[in-house]
Amino acid sequence: KQEVTQIPAALSVPEGENLVLNCSFTDSAIYNLQWFRQDPGKGLTSLLLIQSSQREQTSGRLNASLDKSSGRSTLYIAASQPGDSATYLCAYFGKYNFNKFYFGSGTKLNVKP
Amino acid sequence: SAVISQKPSRDICQRGTSLTIQCQVDSQVTMMFWYRQQPGQSLTLIATANQGSEATYESGFVIDKFPISRPNLTFSTLTVSNMSPEDSSIYLCSAKTGNRAPHEKLFFGSGTQLSVL
Numbered sequence: 754k755q756e757v758t759q760i761p762a763a764l765s766v767p768e769g770e771n772l773v774l775n776c777s778f779t780d781s782a783i784y785n786l787q788w789f790r791q792d793p794g795k796g797l798t799s800l801l802l803i804q805s806s807q808r809e810q811t812s813g814r815l816n817a818s819l820d821k822s823s824g825r826s827t828l829y830i831a832a833s834q835p836g837d838s839a840t841y842l843c844a845y846f847g848k849y850n851f852n853k854f855y856f857g858s859g860t861k862l863n864v865k866p
Numbered sequence: 867s868a869v870i871s872q873k874p875s876r877d878i879c880q881r882g883t884s885l886t887i888q889c890q891v892d893s894q895v896t897m898m899f900w901y902r903q904q905p906g907q908s909l910t911l912i913a914t915a916n917q918g919s920e921a922t923y924e925s926g927f928v929i930d931k932f933p934i935s936r937p938n939l940t941f942s943t944l945t946v947s948n949m950s951p952e953d954s955s956i957y958l959c960s961a962k963t964g965n966r967a968p969h970e971k972l973f974f975g976s977g978t979q980l981s982v983l
Contacts, residue, residue, distance in 0.1 A: 787972060796872070796958055796977040797909075842908065844972065852897055852962070854972060858908040 755780045759843060759857035767865050770833050774860045776826040776843035786845040788817050788828050791859065797842065801828070805848070833864045868893055868963045872975030879949055879982050886945045887978045889959030894939040897962040900932070903977075904955045912957075915942040949982045956980070 758777045766772055776786070784805045789797040801810045801817040803826070809818040816829040826843055840859040847853065869892040879885050889898065898915040913921040913934055921934040936942040946953055959975040 785970065789974075794876070794956065794977065794979045796870075796974040797960075799867075799971060799973055802971050844909075851970065852899075852914060854899075854911070856909045 755847070755855045757843060757845070757855050757857035759841075759860050761860060762858070763861040763863070765863040765865060766833055768833060768835060770864075771829070771831050772833055772862075774828040774830070774841050774862070776828070776857055778824050778826075778845060778855070780845070780847055780855070781821075781824075782847045782849055783821055783824075783845045784848040784851070786817075786819050786826050786843060788815075788826075789842045789844065791840045791842060793840075800841075830862075833862075835864050835866050838862055838864050867971075868895060868961055868973045870959055870961055870973055870975040872959045872978060874978055875976060876979040877981070879980065881950055881982060883949055884945055884947045885949065885980060886943050887957055887959070889942045889944070889975055891940045891961050893963070895961040895963055896939075898936060898942045899960045899962075899972075900934060900942070900944045901958040901960060902955045903958060909958065912944070915944075946980065949980075951982045954980055954982045 756779045760775050787802045788800045791797045803810050803819040814831040819826045840861045842859040844854045844856040871890045900912040901909040903909050911924050912927045913923040915921050915934050915936040917936050933945045957978045962970050
């Protein structure tokens with residue numbers, strides 16, 4: 754059974770702090786992993802995609818890494834801002850079904866001014 | 867990338883009525899999906915919308931309750947039929963873009979927040 758776990762479920766930090774969000778998965782046949790941001794009551798915004806052959810991706814203050822052997826991905830946010838407050842979800846699809854995405858339940862981040 | 871327009875953004879409906887949600891993608895995509903996100907939960911796949919044929923439903927979801935149309939490669943609708951308060955959720959349209967794995971990426975519409983009284 755494919756499971757995606759995101760810990761912690763909620764996180765509150767002061768503005769300016771660097772932080773790491775975690776995503777763990779049990780599927781050894783993971784192919785691509787994607788990180789999303791979701792604002793309350795809204796859809797998901799794609800942040801970073803890590804392809805199967807890559808170990809990390811960077812976009813601005815965000816850096817995502819993927820370690821398939823240990824079943825972990827991390828999203829690093831540098832110099833956090835109140836505008837970063839949202840729920841962050843990770844999702845992957847496996848190499849046996851490119852149309853089946855498995856989602857974590859998210860980490861709700863609050864960055865305090 | 868793809869821009870997905872979804873409407874309505876929110877609605878409050880009476881028990882027993884139906885609501886149709888529309889999803890428009892700004893480019894042709896191979897795969898479109900409909901998800902449900904119940905309060906405080908992660909996403910659950912309802913069905914894959916297939917162009918020109920019947921949608922493929924996940925376990926626990928049936929066509930009579932959630933009929934889906936996909937007349938072309940850029941447009942799809944999801945209807946939530948005979949609604950009850952348990953159907954109150956965020957409904958999300960998504961599409962997968964890219965020529966082939968591993969370059970494929972999932973994009974989402976802005977969601978429809980549905981409340982059933």
